[in-house]
Structure formats: structure tokens, C-alpha cells
Amino acid sequence: MGTSVQVTPLCGVYSENPLCYLVCIDSFNFLMDCGWNDQLDPSLLQPLARVAPSVDAVLLSHHDTLHLGALPYAIHRLGLSAPVFCTEPVYRLGLLTMYDHYLSRKAVSDFDLFSLDHIDSAFQTFIRLTYSQNYHLTGKGEGIVIAPHVAGHLLGGTVWKITKDGEDVIYAVDFNHRKERHLNGTALRSFLRPAVLITDAFNALNVHPPANQRDKELLGRCSCPSSFFLSFTLSFIHLRTTSSSHLSPPLTHSEKTVLKTLQGGGNVLLPVDSAGRVLEILLILEQFWMQHLLNYPIFFLTYVSSSTIDYVKSFLEWMSDSIAKSFETSRDNAFLLKHVTLLINKNELDNAPSGPKVVLASMASLEAGFSRDIFVEWASDSKNLVLFTEKGQFGTLARMLQADPPPKFVKVTMSRRVPLVGDELIAYEEEQKRIKKEEELKASMIKEEESKASHGPDKNLSDPMVIDDSKPTAFRDAGSHGSGYRDVFIDGFVPASTSVAPMFPFYENTSEWDDFGEVINPDDYVIKDEDMDQAAMHVGADSDGKLDEGSASLILDTKPSKVISSELTVQVKCSLIYIDCEGRSDGRSVKTILGSVNPLKLVLVHGSAEATEHLKQEFLKSKSTQVYAPQIEETIDVTSDLCAYKVQLSEKLMSNVLLKKLGDYEVAWLDAEVGKAESGPLSLLPISSTMPPPHESVLVGDLKMADFKQFLGSKGVQRRWNRQGGIVKEAAKGWWFSNGGGGVIHGGYVEEEAAVGCCEGEEKKKEGGYVEEATMDDVVEFGGGALRCGEYVTLRKIGSASQKGSGSGTQQIIIEGPLCEDYFKIREYLYSQFYLL
Known part of the structure; x- marks a missing residue:
């Protein structure tokens, strides 16, 4: 039978609440994310509290509070004790995010939901992986493989791939397909036809305008010809949607920009997260300031700003290819910020020179932190600007200010x-002294009990002043004294065998020995490595940055x-602007990506009710994908209809198998029969007949026409454009062949019109009614849904919708053209893109 898969949302469906979902794969429970909102509402965690003790592993996708904010609380109070898997940046930056959140709360309240010690103990259970690293679970999860892949939303953000018995379960939320300054695009499009895809509908109703249209509009409003300024000009682009509840940024002050605010003598406040999307914004500002030689000060103000940038400097291998290449060639680190000042205290900002400035301060929701204090101070000045780079959470001050129209x-x-x-x-x-004494007394009692328990009772070390009434003695004067007394005189000068000399209590710690001598603890000889980023040099950090x-x-x-x-x-007099810098794919891109991935079963989470229903209805039209949108604590069964069996390949069978390399795998065509097995997996044996049955050749691979076009260009198949650039119709007569894959070639004698390209404005001549041989550098272009290779050879992909709907995972490629030299060369190049079995 197929791998059993059940999905149970615990939070974050039909709403924009934090993300937390339970995925059960063959009785192994994965907790996908463990988020909390900025209000830290414990009622959101009630579904999690009911299942926390049964969780076997936690997979974190991003390091913001919406994805891991509840983790310390869940481990400390809800009984969550499973190991946590994530990437290195998610671990490091997630730790700093929780520190900043705690310190922001502690500064203005008697915060007691969790402490710094709880954060540290929670992050000690983390297991860190690299991108595309396959991690094989053991024990209860035997046979399950997990692997993180690039999400493109935050540094170290992850699309999780869970594999069991050849079936893939993909968890992809908050992904971004666009390449940014410090991040590559998501790797989600590399997955084809997974059994289950769990994704979000957060941006399903948002449609971003084309990049060239947006850039043209922004350039018209900006006097500075900077490409970096395009992404950061605060001119508002109104995105119309069909949702009445979708957040519409305010239309007022639409012409106000960061530069115009500073030139007008005002200040700019950007409420940001602690270590997430703020990194992209810092690069935008840094590059724009450098390019235009601006001298307005920029301040990055969080409790962990210094540690954040120090860690990010060491994560270049997790960033975009352009940043990594720049560092390799010129040793230039993009996060050596020359125009940004890092602050960890608001007093440092207050002591800064007066004048226009840009301040990036946490928290983005304005619920706490430095951003809330600065907003209250600057809101009453009409010259100032508050720029929101992400949509505020429901019920927060930021969401209230982003309303249309904004409140006065x-x-x-x-x-x-x-x-x-x-x-x-x-x-x-006095209360502190009392508490301290009680703690010391309690600690000493516990230590004493542990010491006694470790050594046990010793008859030879019993207290000599205690008299055992159960033993008869010749020295008791029962008539003169009561029980428990004896005479001080004894007969003779020999002391009793139970008496000992007065001495201080001493317990000897014995070492553990084996046949080879004293057992050595390797931890006693480990030299602790110095943290490469020297985070311990900063105030408040130990050797591990905690x-x-x-x-x-x-x-x-x-x-x-x-x-x-x-x-x-x-009184809100300042300008309020919202610009979408969240780094998520918009609705149109999400639909395209999900359509190309084409999962067997699609589970929608995390999005407003309107966005979720919109995306659900969009994919209900597809017959190849089953769509689910469960409610809170509603368990849905998304088990695959396919059946998988574990078999054992016999040595006799494998001795005649020819394996071919296919990516990270080796594949081969196998003809075998199932043998009998009383216990254990079934065994595959060579077929009893002398000759195996014949089979058609199989081409294994995934051809993308755009990539194949570039491949042909590298082989010299290039276009020589004529001045008119026209296409003419010619009569093409001859033998035409179509290669339908699988080694089967269909042919026939045809006489019809075929579209061919003009080369240097001259038409090709024909000899004897047959098509003249075309050269390899005539035409390579897309036209009419096909790839034209040379003058007469055309490649087409057909039946993609039906093929995907069948679940076979095959594609049919047709080669059309006359039997000529070009045809065989193009076919040879095409075959080289596949593996022949």
C-alpha cells in the first residue's frame, strides 16, 4: 500500500495567523513550523498543546516569529521535546530574533511567558542541515528522508522535501521565485509531480505589475537614474484585487519618497523585523547611498543589530550567486555596510547629531520595541515619513496605520x-534576600540528597552517637536508665568494633575502570573552537553567541x-506609505509555479479566506490535481493511491544489470520475476526464460525548450537575421519523419506548405522538387508553439496537459522535418539530453 499521509492544521488556515501544521507520515509526526504572533496570544497555541507531546520532529522553514516564535514556550510549557531541524542561518538568526523579541517585551513589561534561558534550552535541540542535504531519520522514522531546499524568502529559508518509499511530500510556504540582491529564487520549480504539496495562499489575490512597467513608472517620478532606487522609491503602486478585505495601502502622500523626505528636513522610520527582510532593505539603502554619494545617516536599531550583521557576513554561501561571486573575485563582502550605523540602544540614537535621518527599527508590527517609541515621537511632525515594508499583522498598530484612509x-x-x-x-x-536564602537552602538540600544517593549507606561510617536499640548489649543498665542509654564504663580496654575515631565527613570519588584501565571521557580533552564570527565579543553574548x-x-x-x-x-500628521518588500511570489507567479510542479494532491494553508478560496477554485479546474483546504484541527488524508512494495534484489539478478548515472541516482531497465518469501521483503529473481521479453527504448529526462535552444546555440545553431526579419512560406516536398519517443519513428511522403526562415533576405532554391539541405546556422527560434531548428526541422512538445493528468510523468516530443543532415544532427542533439534505457 502507499505511504500514509495525514495533514492537520494547528494554526494559520483561512487567516493570516502564524504557521503551525501537523503532518503524519506512517505514524511519524512532523510539526511543520511553530509560529506565534507579535501579540503572543496563548489561545492560538491551544491546538498545539493537545498534540505537542506526540510530535516526533519539528521542521522550521524560516526564522521569523510567524514560523518559530512559539518554540521556546512550547518546549518549556507544552511538553514539546522533539528534535528541531533547520538550516544554519535559521538557527543563528532565529536565536537572535527571539532574543530581540524577548528584550523588547522585557523592557516595557513583566514578561514571564519565557526567558532567555528557555530560548537557549530550546535552541539546543536544533539539528542544522545544508541545502539539498538528505538526512535519514532513524528509529520510529526509519525509511524517511528529509532535505531542505531554497525558499528565496529569507536567508536560509527552506522548502522541505520529505521522502518515504519513493513518494515526496513538499512543504513550501512563503517562497519567492525572483532573484533578489542577497537571495536566489526558490527551488520549488525543480520538483515535478510530488505526491503532496503543502503551500500557502497568502498572496493569491495580489498581482504585481510587470517589472519594466513598474520601473518605467518609478523612473518617471524620480530624478535620480539609479537602478537601485527603483525598488525603493516610495511611489505607491496600487494593486487592484477582487478581495474586499485585502489590505490597500494609503493613497495619500504617494509622491513622497525617502530622498524627498530627507531633502525636506524630515526623518524616515522603517519598522522592520530583527534579522529577516531587513537585510534586503539594508542592501538597497547601502547601494543607493553609495551610488549617489548621499551623506544622510542611516541607523539600524535593534537589541541584536551588531550580532545580526556579524553572523550575516559569514553566511555568504547561503546568499545569491552574485554576492558569492563578488566575494570570490574581489573579496568584497556585501554586508560591510559603510553607510549604516548599528545601534543596540535608543539612547545612542537620541545622542546622534540632529538632522534628517533614516532609522530601521524593530518591531515591524509596532507592538513593542524601538519602532513603537520612535513612531510616537515622530508621528506628529508632517515632515516625517513612516514607511511600512510588510503588511502588518491583524490587531496590531501597524495594521491600523495601513488602513485606507489612515487614521488621524x-x-x-x-x-x-x-x-x-x-x-x-x-x-x-528584602524580598530578594529572602528568595535568595530559600534558593540556597533548597540547592544545598538537593546537593546533599544527591550526594547520599550516589554513595549509598555505609555501615562502617554510621554515626557513633546513635544507639541501636534492636541489638542486645551487656552494657545496658535497664533498671537505672531508660531506652537509648548505656554506661560509660566498659569491661576491659578494647573499644567496640563499631566505634570510629572522630573525623570530618569524606566521600571518595572512585574512578570507573575496565579491562584496559581507567575509562577516559573524551569531552575532558576537547578543545573548544572559537566562533568564527566572534559574536562573543559583543555585549551580552557568550562563546556560542547566546x-x-x-x-x-x-x-x-x-x-x-x-x-x-x-x-x-x-495625532498622525506624518506620511504613511506601504511598499511590498515582503519577498513573496505574487498570485500570478504562484499559479504558474504550482501548475508547473503539478502535484497529485495540493493542500492550501496560510491565507485569508478569500485568497484561499480563490486559489482553491483555480486548481479545482485542473483534473490532474486534488485540492484540499482544511480547517483548524481538521485532519485530511492525502495518502497516495499508488502502491509501493519493498523488494530485495538478488545478487544473481544484479550481476547482469547495466546501471547508468542519472543525476544523483543510477537507473537501469530491469526484467525480473517475484520470488516467494516466507518472511521479510519479497525477492526479485531473474526471469526463468532464457531470453528476456523485448521492450521499447525509454528516454529518461526532462527537456526544457528554452534550455535546449541555448544548447543548440552553443553548438553553432544560430540565427542570421535578415534586415526585414520576415518569414516566408515555401512548398516543402519530400520524406518527413516524426520521432515520437521510445525509439519509434513514424514517416511518410507528404506535400504541403511549411514555414521556413529567410536567410539574408534571399529565398532558398529547390532542386528537383525536393527541399535543399539547410545549414546549421540558419534558424533557431520559437514560433507557433514550437522550436524551429535550422530551416526545416521543428521540435514540438505535445499532449502536456493530458500527459500530466495521467500521472505517468511522460512527455512527447515530436521532431518534424525532411530526411536530411540537419534532421539527424538535431535528433542527435536531442537524444543527448536524455538517458536511454
């Missing part, structure tokens, strides 16, 4: 810490203090 007044609760004084300080110190409660006090200034809150009504 907003009510905010501002909290801050003030030092304790007077009686409050005395009471606090923070503890003591180090956090250096950043938070945790002197005895209390939190006071006040309600403020803020």
Missing part, C-alpha cells in the same frame, strides 16, 4: 520602566524597577 488619531499604551525608590526599594531588596539573564542586564539595565503605563492619543 491613534490611542496607544506606552509603558516604561522607572527605578524603585524609598519603601518600594527596601521591600524589593545571552543569559546576567548578560541581558547589561543591555536592559535591570536595576530594581517597576513598569508604569499611560494611555496616549497620538
Whole structure:
């Protein structure tokens, strides 16, 4: 039978809530992401609490709070104890994201949902993988292989591929097909016909305008001819959708840009995340400032800004090919930011020279952090600009400000810490002393109990002052004294055998020995490697770049203090602009990519109800894909209809098999019969007949016409354009052959009109009514849905829809043309793109 696959959403369906899904593959439970919103609402985690103890592994796709924000809380309070798999950047930057989130909350509240120690302990369970690395699970997950692939949304972002018995389950959320300054596009399009594809509908209703149209519009509004400025000019591009609930950015101040705001004497605030999309924005600003020699200061303000950039500098191999190539050739690190100042405290910003400035501050939702404080200070000045680069979460201040039209007044609760004084300080110190004494007493008792338990009771070391009443003695004077007393005089001068000399308590720690001597612990001799990025040099970081409660006090200034809150009504006079810099594929691209992947079963998650239904209806039209859109805690069975069996290949059978290399695999055509097996897997044996049955040749591979066109160009098959560039019709008469694949060639004598190309404005001449032989450098172009190779040979892909719908995974390529030299050369080049079995 096929691999059993069930999907149960725990959060993030029919809404934009955090992502968290349970995927069960043959009773092995994967938790796909473990996100939380910026409000840290515990009610969102109730479905997770019911299944957390049964989770066997956690797979994280991205390092923002929407994908891993609930992980410390789930491990600390919900009983989640499974290993966590991710890439190295997701581990490092996710750790810093959680630090920044915790410190932002702790600075303005008595935050107790989790602590820095809980964050550190949670991230100790991480297993880090590289892209395309196949990791074979063991134990309960025997036979399951997981592998991360490029998502293109955040640095280290992952599309997860889970394989069991030859069937693939793909988890691809928040992917981006476009190549950006610091990231390559997603690898999702490399997967063909997976059994299950789990993806999001977040941007299903958004359609971005073509890049050239957008660039032309932005260039018309900007006086600076900078290509980098195109992506960052704050001119608004209105995206019309069919959804009434879709966020529409404000239309006011549409002509206001970052540069115009600075030139007008105003400040620019960009509420950003801690270590995610902010990296792309930093590169945009850095390159634009460098190209136009601007001297306006740029500040990156988070609690972990220095550590973030230091880590990113060492992750060049995870970035785009252009960044890696630039570093290889010129040793130029793109994140050596010369125009950006890194700050970890708002006091440093307050002490900066006055004047126009650009500040990128966390958090993007304005729920807490430095961005909230700066917004309250700058909102009342009409010269200032607040630029949102991502859609705010529901219920947050950022989402409220992104409404159309934006509010003129907003009510905010501002909290801050003030030092304790007077009686409050005395009471606090006394309480701390009491707590400290109780903890020390409890620790000493635990230590004593552990010490006694490790050594056990010793009769020879019993307390000499204790008298055992159960033993008879000749020295007891029962008539004179009560129980428990004995005379101080004894007969003779020989002390009792149970008596010992007074001495201090001492326990000897014995070493463990085996047949070869004392057992050596290898950990005692391990030399700790210095962290390559020297994150420990920064304030609040240990040798592994982690923070503890003591180090956090250096950043938070945790002197005895209390939190006071006040309600403020803020008048919003500043400009409010929203530009989509989220780095996700738009709706049109999502439909195209999913159509090319063409999964057998498609599961839609994470998107508004309108977006989810829109994408669901779009793919319900396709007969080749089954579409599901489950509700919260609704379990759907997406088990494949295919049957898979485990078999054992006998040595006699494999001795006559010729294997051919196909990518990372070796393939061969096999003729065998199933042998009997009383226990264990079935055995494949050579067929009993002397001659194996004949079979048609099979061409294995995936041909892309665009790539094949470039291949022909590299072989000298190029176009020599005439001045008119026209195509003429000629009568082509002769023997025509069509190669339908599988080594079968169909032919016939035809006489019809065929479209051929003009070469240098002259028509080809014919001799004896037959088509003259064409040269290899005449024509290579697309036309009429076919690839024209030379003058007379044409390649067509036909029946793609029906082929995909059948689930066979085959494609039919037709070669059309007369029996000539060009035909055989093109056919030879075509065959070289496949593996013949």
C-alpha cells in the first residue's frame, strides 16, 4: 500500500495567523513550523498543546516569529521535546530574533511567558542541515528522508522535501521565485509531480505589475537614474484585487519618497523585523547611498543589530550567486555596510547629531520595541515619513496605520520602566534576600540528597552517637536508665568494633575502570573552537553567541524597577506609505509555479479566506490535481493511491544489470520475476526464460525548450537575421519523419506548405522538387508553439496537459522535418539530453 499521509492544521488556515501544521507520515509526526504572533496570544497555541507531546520532529522553514516564535514556550510549557531541524542561518538568526523579541517585551513589561534561558534550552535541540542535504531519520522514522531546499524568502529559508518509499511530500510556504540582491529564487520549480504539496495562499489575490512597467513608472517620478532606487522609491503602486478585505495601502502622500523626505528636513522610520527582510532593505539603502554619494545617516536599531550583521557576513554561501561571486573575485563582502550605523540602544540614537535621518527599527508590527517609541515621537511632525515594508499583522498598530484612509488619531499604551525608590526599594531588596536564602537552602538540600544517593549507606561510617536499640548489649543498665542509654564504663580496654575515631565527613570519588584501565571521557580533552564570527565579543553574548539573564542586564539595565503605563492619543500628521518588500511570489507567479510542479494532491494553508478560496477554485479546474483546504484541527488524508512494495534484489539478478548515472541516482531497465518469501521483503529473481521479453527504448529526462535552444546555440545553431526579419512560406516536398519517443519513428511522403526562415533576405532554391539541405546556422527560434531548428526541422512538445493528468510523468516530443543532415544532427542533439534505457 502507499505511504500514509495525514495533514492537520494547528494554526494559520483561512487567516493570516502564524504557521503551525501537523503532518503524519506512517505514524511519524512532523510539526511543520511553530509560529506565534507579535501579540503572543496563548489561545492560538491551544491546538498545539493537545498534540505537542506526540510530535516526533519539528521542521522550521524560516526564522521569523510567524514560523518559530512559539518554540521556546512550547518546549518549556507544552511538553514539546522533539528534535528541531533547520538550516544554519535559521538557527543563528532565529536565536537572535527571539532574543530581540524577548528584550523588547522585557523592557516595557513583566514578561514571564519565557526567558532567555528557555530560548537557549530550546535552541539546543536544533539539528542544522545544508541545502539539498538528505538526512535519514532513524528509529520510529526509519525509511524517511528529509532535505531542505531554497525558499528565496529569507536567508536560509527552506522548502522541505520529505521522502518515504519513493513518494515526496513538499512543504513550501512563503517562497519567492525572483532573484533578489542577497537571495536566489526558490527551488520549488525543480520538483515535478510530488505526491503532496503543502503551500500557502497568502498572496493569491495580489498581482504585481510587470517589472519594466513598474520601473518605467518609478523612473518617471524620480530624478535620480539609479537602478537601485527603483525598488525603493516610495511611489505607491496600487494593486487592484477582487478581495474586499485585502489590505490597500494609503493613497495619500504617494509622491513622497525617502530622498524627498530627507531633502525636506524630515526623518524616515522603517519598522522592520530583527534579522529577516531587513537585510534586503539594508542592501538597497547601502547601494543607493553609495551610488549617489548621499551623506544622510542611516541607523539600524535593534537589541541584536551588531550580532545580526556579524553572523550575516559569514553566511555568504547561503546568499545569491552574485554576492558569492563578488566575494570570490574581489573579496568584497556585501554586508560591510559603510553607510549604516548599528545601534543596540535608543539612547545612542537620541545622542546622534540632529538632522534628517533614516532609522530601521524593530518591531515591524509596532507592538513593542524601538519602532513603537520612535513612531510616537515622530508621528506628529508632517515632515516625517513612516514607511511600512510588510503588511502588518491583524490587531496590531501597524495594521491600523495601513488602513485606507489612515487614521488621524491613534490611542496607544506606552509603558516604561522607572527605578524603585524609598519603601518600594527596601521591600524589593528584602524580598530578594529572602528568595535568595530559600534558593540556597533548597540547592544545598538537593546537593546533599544527591550526594547520599550516589554513595549509598555505609555501615562502617554510621554515626557513633546513635544507639541501636534492636541489638542486645551487656552494657545496658535497664533498671537505672531508660531506652537509648548505656554506661560509660566498659569491661576491659578494647573499644567496640563499631566505634570510629572522630573525623570530618569524606566521600571518595572512585574512578570507573575496565579491562584496559581507567575509562577516559573524551569531552575532558576537547578543545573548544572559537566562533568564527566572534559574536562573543559583543555585549551580552557568550562563546556560542547566546545571552543569559546576567548578560541581558547589561543591555536592559535591570536595576530594581517597576513598569508604569499611560494611555496616549497620538495625532498622525506624518506620511504613511506601504511598499511590498515582503519577498513573496505574487498570485500570478504562484499559479504558474504550482501548475508547473503539478502535484497529485495540493493542500492550501496560510491565507485569508478569500485568497484561499480563490486559489482553491483555480486548481479545482485542473483534473490532474486534488485540492484540499482544511480547517483548524481538521485532519485530511492525502495518502497516495499508488502502491509501493519493498523488494530485495538478488545478487544473481544484479550481476547482469547495466546501471547508468542519472543525476544523483543510477537507473537501469530491469526484467525480473517475484520470488516467494516466507518472511521479510519479497525477492526479485531473474526471469526463468532464457531470453528476456523485448521492450521499447525509454528516454529518461526532462527537456526544457528554452534550455535546449541555448544548447543548440552553443553548438553553432544560430540565427542570421535578415534586415526585414520576415518569414516566408515555401512548398516543402519530400520524406518527413516524426520521432515520437521510445525509439519509434513514424514517416511518410507528404506535400504541403511549411514555414521556413529567410536567410539574408534571399529565398532558398529547390532542386528537383525536393527541399535543399539547410545549414546549421540558419534558424533557431520559437514560433507557433514550437522550436524551429535550422530551416526545416521543428521540435514540438505535445499532449502536456493530458500527459500530466495521467500521472505517468511522460512527455512527447515530436521532431518534424525532411530526411536530411540537419534532421539527424538535431535528433542527435536531442537524444543527448536524455538517458536511454
